[in-house]
Amino acid sequence: MFLTSLAAGAIGSIVGIGGGLLVTPVLTLIFGVDIHLAIGASIIAIIATSSGGAVAYIKDRITNIRVGMYLEMATTVGAITGAAIAAYVNSDLLFGFFGAILLFSVFPLLRKRSQELPHGVVNDHIASTLQLNSSYPELTTGQEVSYNVEGSVTALFIMYVAGLLSGLLGIGAGAFKVLGMENAMHLPMKVSTTTSNFMIGVTAAASAGIYFVRGDVNPFIVAPVVLGILGGAIIGTRILVKSRNSTVRKFFIVVLVGIAIEMIARAFGVMT
Amino acid sequence: MQSVLSKTLLYGVVLSTMIIIVGLVYMAGTYSSGYQCDFTSASLSCLLNYNANVIPHGDYPNNLASIASGLIQLRPFAIIQLGVIVLLATPVIRVFASLLLFAIEKDKQFVLITLFVLLVLLFSFFVVPEIPIFKA
Numbered sequence: 001m002f003l004t005s006l007a008a009g010a011i012g013s014i015v016g017i018g019g020g021l022l023v024t025p026v027l028t029l030i031f032g033v034d035i036h037l038a039i040g041a042s043i044i045a046i047i048a049t050s051s052g053g054a055v056a057y058i059k060d061r062i063t064n065i066r067v068g069m070y071l072e073m074a075t076t077v078g079a080i081t082g083a084a085i086a087a088y089v090n091s092d093l094l095f096g097f098f099g100a101i102l103l104f105s106v107f108p109l110l111r112k113r114s115q116e117l118p119h120g121v122v123n124d125h126i127a128s129t130l131q132l133n134s135s136y137p138e139l140t141t142g143q144e145v146s147y148n149v150e151g152s153v154t155a156l157f158i159m160y161v162a163g164l165l166s167g168l169l170g171i172g173a174g175a176f177k178v179l180g181m182e183n184a185m186h187l188p189m190k191v192s193t194t195t196s197n198f199m200i201g202v203t204a205a206a207s208a209g210i211y212f213v214r215g216d217v218n219p220f221i222v223a224p225v226v227l228g229i230l231g232g233a234i235i236g237t238r239i240l241v242k243s244r245n246s247t248v249r250k251f252f253i254v255v256l257v258g259i260a261i262e263m264i265a266r267a268f269g270v271m272t
Numbered sequence: 273m274q275s276v277l278s279k280t281l282l283y284g285v286v287l288s289t290m291i292i293i294v295g296l297v298y299m300a301g302t303y304s305s306g307y308q309c310d311f312t313s314a315s316l317s318c319l320l321n322y323n324a325n326v327i328p329h330g331d332y333p334n335n336l337a338s339i340a341s342g343l344i345q346l347r348p349f350a351i352i353q354l355g356v357i358v359l360l361a362t363p364v365i366r367v368f369a370s371l372l373l374f375a376i377e378k379d380k381q382f383v384l385i386t387l388f389v390l391l392v393l394l395f396s397f398f399v400v401p402e403i404p405i406f407k408a
């Protein structure tokens with residue numbers, strides 16, 4: 001459990017996802033844990049990945065805090081809505097549907113797989129009013145990279161859906177957040193993944209209280225998971241700062257395909 | 273701003289880790305979870321599938337009151353759950369810290385945005401679990 005979580009923390013903190021989709025199947029399939037307890041553990045894992053990773057990313061000024069806070073308005077409301085309707089919807093169907101969406105969103109990423117930084121992005125109205133554009137120190141070249149932000153409204157909508165899924169399915173939906181920032185706002189890849197990492201903790205926290213009170217958080221499972229994830233996040237953050245944007249994107253594509261296949265597999269009842 | 277937020281998260285994570293480790297060491301030392309299915313009487317699968325429905329007497333540490341009473345009795349699982357609560361609170365405290373920082377910078381738009389996020393979070397913690405449809 002500890003070792004799986006270590007890997008999940010490292011991968012999750014690099015590509016901006018919570019690692020819940022790695023922890024959940026290992027708990028249910030290998031350790032025979034009930035799906036509800038596995039989801040409870042993965043929600044806590046998401047918060048650990050986020051807090052553990054963000055310590056370094058905020059200090060290194062890669063995370064765009066303003067973009068993160070702006071988008072959190074939508075993710076938190078989405079998360080509560082999702083938790084509210086969770087009992088009334090068929091989650092198998094949703095897993096299948098959104099797994100397919102993830103699989104299709106690989107294509108725009110593949111087209112710009114070797115792009116290092118976005119070009120020709122002009123701030124939209126919201127971005128200039130809220131000063132969402134920023135810059136970050138790129139360690140691979142030693143330069144300060146400035147970037148603009150567009151698609152602020154579209155991104156807000158995507159984040160609502162991401163939050164909805166997170167509350168509904170007990171996942172961090174970090175993959176959707178990264179896609180929203182990457183394909184709608186056109187941020188540099190590392191800014192997208194670290195800002196997603198920053199946000200998933202708050203989104204997960206919005207539904208974690210519900211899972212905790214319901215009794216889905218088992219200390220015997222959660223303790224090794226949290227310690228593993230935090231250790232993994234420390235390793236992951238070291239790797240990300242030294243990686244190129246295009247490398248991070250390629251790694252994200254691989255993880256994305258894996259997540260999509262897993263979600264579709266769950267729709268067909270492989271895990272429950 | 274960056275250094276304050278980074279440190280807030282760091283302290284939360286370190287504190288939570290220390291509490292969880294104390295709980296684990298205590299559990300290993302006493303061979304007991306402090307609740308049902310102790311190491312002596314039950315199997316691993318009992319511990320792994322341990323939840324509020326399995327514990328009939330209703331003192332499973334899944335809310336602040338039962339965690340507090342578990343802590344007074346020095347039950348290892350209650351200690352671990354306290355660590356988990358600290359971890360859960362960390363992002364919320366981070367949002368609160370951002371609110372203060374935006375207020376100091378007199379950034380009105382972001383004070384409103386952050387306040388909104390904070391209220392939604394507090395709503396999810398304290399109001400939502402009391403609403404029947406969320407208990408399913």
